[in-house]
Amino acid sequence: DQNKFQAIISHCKEYGFVFPSSEIYDGLSAVYDYGQYGAQLKKNIRDYWWKSMTQMHENIVGIDAAIFMHPTTWKASGHVDNFSDPMIDNKDSKKRYRVDHLIEAHAETLPAAEGEALLAQMDNLLKENDFAGLKKLIEDKKIKCTVSGTSNWTDVRQFNLMFSTQLGSVTDEASEIYLRPETAQGIFVNFLNVQKTGRMKIPFGIAQTGKAFRNEIVARQFIFRMREFEQMEMQFFIRPGTQKEWYAYWKEERLKWHLSLGVSPEKYRYHDHVKLAHYADAAVDIEYEFPIGFKEVEGIHSRTDFDLKSHQEYSRKKIQYFDTEINQNYVPYVIETSIGLDRMFLLTICNAYEEEDLSKDGKEDSRVVMRFPAKLAPIQLAVFPLTKKDGLPEIARELMDKCKSSFFCFYEEKDAIGKRYRRQDAIGTPFCVTIDHQTKEDNTVTIRYRDSMEQERVPLDKVKEIVLNKINE
Ligand code: ATP
Numbered sequence: 047d048q049n050k051f052q053a054i055i056s057h058c059k060e061y062g063f064v065f066p067s068s069e070i071y072d073g074l075s076a077v078y079d080y081g082q083y084g085a086q087l088k089k090n091i092r093d094y095w096w097k098s099m100t101q102m103h104e105n106i107v108g109i110d111a112a113i114f115m116h117p118t119t120w121k122a123s124g125h126v127d128n129f130s131d132p133m134i135d136n137k138d139s140k141k142r143y144r145v146d147h148l149i150e151a152h153a154e155t156l157p158a159a160e161g162e163a164l165l166a167q168m169d170n171l172l173k174e175n176d177f178a179g180l181k182k183l184i185e186d187k188k189i190k191c192t193v194s195g196t197s198n199w200t201d202v203r204q205f206n207l208m209f210s211t212q213l214g215s216v217t218d219e220a221s222e223i224y225l226r227p228e229t230a231q232g233i234f235v236n237f238l239n240v241q242k243t244g245r246m247k248i249p250f251g252i253a254q255t256g257k258a259f260r261n262e263i264v265a266r267q268f269i270f271r272m273r274e275f276e277q278m279e280m281q282f283f284i285r286p287g288t289q290k291e292w293y294a295y296w297k298e299e300r301l302k303w304h305l306s307l308g309v310s311p312e313k314y315r316y317h318d319h320v321k322l323a324h325y326a327d328a329a330v331d332i333e334y335e336f337p338i339g340f341k342e343v344e345g346i347h348s349r350t351d352f353d354l355k356s357h358q359e360y361s362r363k364k365i366q367y368f369d370t371e372i373n374q375n376y377v378p379y380v381i382e383t384s385i386g387l388d389r390m391f392l393l394t395i396c397n398a399y400e401e402e403d404l405s406k407d408g409k410e411d412s413r414v415v416m417r418f419p420a421k422l423a424p425i426q427l428a429v430f431p432l433t434k435k436d437g438l439p440e441i442a443r444e445l446m447d448k449c450k451s452s453f454f455c456f457y458e459e460k461d462a463i464g465k466r467y468r469r470q471d472a473i474g475t476p477f478c479v480t481i482d483h484q485t486k487e488d489n490t491v492t493i494r495y496r497d498s499m500e501q502e503r504v505p506l507d508k509v510k511e512i513v514l515n516k517i518n519e
Contacts, residue, residue, distance in 0.1 A: 051337040054399050055268050057414060061472050063087065063395065064269060076262060076273045078388075083473055086424035086454065088276075088391050092255055094421065095278045095385070098303055099253040106251035106280060107244055111232025113257060117223050120208065122360040123231050123353065124324050125224075130204040132177060134184065136191040137198040143191075145180050145202055146172065152189045169321060177202040207260045209273075225259035230382060232256075233281045234353045237378075238365060241283075248367055248378055249292065251282040255387065267338060269388045276387035283378040285369060286351065292381045293328050293348045300346055300383050301332055308419050309397050315340060325352040334393050343393055344385035351377040394422060398474060416474030417497055420516040425475040426453040427513050430466050432482040434459050441506070442481045445491075449510050453517055471496055477513055481506075 058064040063084035066073035080088055100108045120126050132145040149168045153161035164187065171179040180202045190197045209225040226232065233252045240252055255278045262271050269275075284292050297316070305311060317340075319329040328348040333340045354377045358365040366375050398418045404411040420426060429445050431438035439459055449455050456475065458466050463480055470478050480492040485506060493509065494501045504512065 047337045050399075051268070051396075053401070054337065054396060057399065057472070058084065058395065076271065078269050078272060083424040084391070087394065087418070087422060087474075088387060090422045090424070091390050091394060092276075092278065092387055094307075095303075095387075095390075096253070096255065098306075099251070099278075099280050103251065105246070105249065106253055106282075107240060107246070108253045109233065109236060109240060110256065111229070111236060111254060113226050113259075114213070114223055115226060115231060115235070118360050119231050119235060119357075120224050120227075122356040123234075124356070125208060125227060126206075128324050129208060129227060130206040132172070132175075132180060132202045133205040134181065134202050135200040136196060137200060138196040139191050141191060142205075145184070148184065148189060149187075152187060173321060205261075207262065209259045209261055226257075227260050228258050228384070229254050229256050229277045229279045230281060230384065231353070233279065234357055234380075237283070237354060238363075241367065248369060249282060249284045249288075251280050253278075253280040255279075269392050270336070270338075270341065272388060275389075277384060278387050278390075279382065279384045281349075282381045282383075283367070284381065285372075286376055286379045289327065289348050289350070289379045289381065293346065296381050296383050297330055297346050300344060300385075304332065304334075304343075307394070307422070309334075309393075313397065317342070323347070325349050334397075336392070336396055343389050344383065347382045347384070349380040349382050351379050353380060354378060394418065413468055413471050415471040415496060418474040418476070420476040420513075420519070423474050423476055424454065425456045425470070425473055426477065426517060427509070428456045428458060428466070428470045428475045428478040430457075430463060430478060430480045431459050432463065432480055436483065437486065438481045438483075441485055445479065445481070445506065445509060449513070452510065453513060467494060467499075476516065479509055 059066075061083060062081035065079045065081055067077035067079050068074055096108060099106050133142050134145050134148065135142045146168065149164065153164045155161075156164065164183075167183060168180070171183060181199065184199060185197070188197060208227050210222050211225065213221045213223045233254055236252070240246060241250075255276065257274060258277050259274050262273055282292060282296065301314060301316070304314060313335045315333050315335075317331040317333050319326075319331070322329055326347045327350050330346050331342040332344040332346070334343045354365045358377065365377060367378050368375050395416070398416040400415050400417060402413050402415055404413060418424075427449055429442045431442040442457065442459075446455050446457055456470070458469075460466075467478055474496070476496045478494045478496075480494065482492065485491055489506045490503045491506050491509065492501050493504050493512065
C-alpha cells in the first residue's frame with residue numbers, strides 16, 4: 047500500500063523522526079538524517095539488540111571495530127571480486143538499473159505464472175554470469191525504462207558497490223582504502239584478539255553495531271535501502287560439523303527476538319535462500335510485511351570457515367583454535383546474524399503507525415498514533431500541568447526531576463490538554479500524566495494511556511513505578 051508508506055514518510059518528517067540529508071541543498075539521494083525522536087528511537091532499538099545479544103548471553107561479547115580497514119581485508123573477504131551487481135544503463139534516460147531489480151519490477155506486472163517463469167530464467171542467467179543472455183532477456187521481453195518508457199539499453203556490466211577513498215595525501219594505488227560495506231570483517235580480523243584476551247571458549251559469539259556503506263544503485267523506498275546505514279551483526283564461532291544445529295538455533299532465536307517486541311507473528315516469514323553467496327552453505331532471511339510488501343530485515347548465514355580461512359591465507363597468520371574438549375586444532379565455523387538497524391527502525395515505525403478513526407455520534411474525529419513498545423518509545427512519559435499557575439508547574443517539575451534519570455520524560459504546559467495528548471500520540475509516548483488542582487488536595491494525578499486512551503487517577507508517588515514496570519516488561 048504505497049499511500050500508507052507515503053503517509054509514514056511524511057509523518058517521520060513532520061514529527062522529527064527522519065529528515066532527508068542536507069535538505070536545504072535539496073537532499074542527497076538515499077541518505078537520511080535522524081531527527082530528535084528518530085535518533086532516540088534508533089538508539090533504543092540498538093540498545094535492546096545489544097543487551098539481548100551481549101548481556102543476556104554469557105558467551106557473546108561486543109566490540110567496536112573501525113570503519114576503515116586494511117585494504118587486503120576486502121580481497122580476503124571476496125568483496126573486491128564479488129561484491130558487485132550486474133547493471134544496465136538506459137541510453138535515453140541516462141539512468142542506471144540493477145538488472146535483477148529491473149526484471150523483478152517487470153515480472154510483477156505480469157500474470158503470476160509468467161512472472162515466475164521470467165524470474166527463474168533470470169536466476170539461471172545470473173548464476174552463470176551470462177551478461178549477454180541477460181541483455182537479450184531484457185530486449186526480448188521489451189522491458190522498458192520506467193521513467194520514460196524507452197527500451198534503448200547499453201550492455202550489462204558489473205558494478206562494485208564499495209566506496210573507496212585515499213588514505214593520507216599520496217594518491218597511488220596502494221593508499222586506496224574502502225569504507226566498510228559490512229561490519230562482519232571487523233569481527234573476523236579480531237577473532238584471535240578477543241578469543242585470547244577474553245579467554246573465550248567455543249562456542250562463543252562476537253557482536254558489533256556500526257555504520258556500513260554501499261553504493262546502492264537502486265536507491266528508493268525511503269530508509270529501506272540507503273548508501274550509508276547501520277548494521278547490528280553477531281558472528282558465532284563453532285566447532286566444524288555443528289553448523290546445522292547452530293544455524294537452526296539462531297534462525298529460531300532471532301525470530302523470537304523480533305516477536306519479543308510484540309509484533310504479530312503473521313507479519314513475519316522466513317525466506318530460505320536457494321542461491322547462496324560465495325561464503326555460505328545455508329542462508330535465510332527474516333522478512334517483515336512492510337506496506338510495500340514482504341521484505342528482508344535480517345539475514346542468518348552459515349558462513350562455514352570461509353572468512354577465517356581466507357584471512358589466514360591472505361595475512362599468513364595462523365587463525366586457529368585449540369579445542370581442549372576434543373584435543374584438536376581447527377579453524378572455527380561461523381553462523382552470522384545480520385540485521386540492518388535502519389530497516390529495524392522502519393519496521394518499528396511501520397508496525398507502530400496507525401490512523402485511528404475516533405468518530406462518535408456523528409462527530410468526526412481521528413488521530414495518528416504510534417504504538418511503540420514502551421521500552422522503545424523515544425519519550426516514555428509526558429508530564430502536563432493543567433494550567434501554568436497555582437503551583438501546578440512546580441509539582442510537575444518535581445515529578446520530572448524524580449523520573450528523568452530513569453527514562454525519557456517530556457514537559458509541556460502549552461495548549462489544551464486534549465491537544466497535548468494527541469501530539470504525544472503522534473510521537474508514540476505511552477504515558478501522559480496531568481497534574482491538576484485535585485493533585486494539591488490528595489496527591490493523585492491523571493495518567494492517560496496512549497493505546498486505549500483511558501484515563502485513571504493514581505497516586506503521584508506511584509507514577510515512576512508504573513512507567514518503569516511497563517518499560518521493563
Ligand atoms: P539486499 O538484498 O536487500 O540488498 P543484502 O542481502 O545484501 O540486502 P546483507 O548483506 O545480508 O543484505 O546485509 C544484512 C542486513 O543489512 C540486511 O538484512 C539489511 O537489513 C541491512 N542492509 C543491507 N543493505 C542495506 C542498505 N543499503 N540500506 C539499509 N540496510 C541495509
